[in-house]
Amino acid sequence: MSKSRVWPRPWAFGLLILPVAVYVGFTVTPLPFLLSKAGVSVYEIGTIGSILQLPNILVFLWAPLVDVRLRRRTWLVLSAIATAVCLWIALPLVSGSSVHIMTAVLLLGGMTGSLVLASSGGLMVTTLPVADQSKAAAWNQAGYLAGGALGGALVLWLVTRMPVVLSGFVIALVLCLPGFVALTLPEKEPSTSNWFKGRFSELKREVKLVFGKPVRRWTALLLMAPAGTGAAQVLLPAIASHYGVGASGVIWINGLGGGVALAFGSLLGAMVPADWDGRIVYAGAGLTNGIAGIVLM
Secondary structure, eight states, rough: OOOOOSOOTTHHHHHHHHHHHHHHHHHHHHHHHHHTTTTOOHHHHHHOOOOOOOOHGGGTTGGGGGGHHHHHHHHHHHHHHHHHHHHHHGGTTTTTTTTHHHHHHHHHHHHHHHHHHHHHHHHHHHHHHHHHHHHHHHHHHHHHHHHHHHHHHHHHHHHTTHHHHHHHHHHHHHHHGGGGGGGGGGGOOOOOSSSTHHHHHHHHHHHHHHHHHHHHHHHHHHHGGGGSSGGGHHHHHHHHGGTOOHHHHHHIIIIIHHHHHHHHHHGGGEEEEEETTHHHHHHHHHHHHHOOOOOOO
């Protein structure tokens, strides 16, 4: 008789990523829409959006934290709580008069949220067999993208119906609670390690390894290309009111509709056969994005 499957299952990583997903979803959809309603210019909203992208770009600088002293699951829970607190503090500041303080708080929340991302990735590798990691990665991406879209819709729905402090508390709970799933993972005690000694030299070697092989070089270039960053998406909710789209329209289009589409697209990653030519897959993705761009224009 075969033994029952041992926790964690791959779909669990769709839950572990939700703290950072909901946070990013807030900065991409409700934040620019609410700032626009508060009279903040589209240019300034774009600047704030660019600043809040920095933690996801520079996460490699502090990601080594999750490998020292504490278990990764502990880092994940603490980071999720810190991110939730930052969002709760920042939400009442989205009024136009406290934009600089709000941006600083959200930037700090982005840094702690990026540690959730780093922790969940580490847990995926250390607690799952190799055969399950691709499925877990697909669920992780589905949770990140769909959770962000749906979380953003939830924030916008709450702030239009409840006092901002209360709605901030509710969304903070929604943000941090999935992180506690990490405490159920069978992670071993971390080995004794120095904080950062030798880690940056190791990081340098890994970067050289990525760019040193032609087969990886093109993939890295595609991932870092400006067209793949999605940086301009923060402007869409900001200009929504200029096109007569209100909060309900943003909730349905960017939140619910976008969340379902993103979840479906992410889970397709686990369905694409591993022996497909990667160039064909990339070309198909590029064609799909091109059609979406034409529709948007």
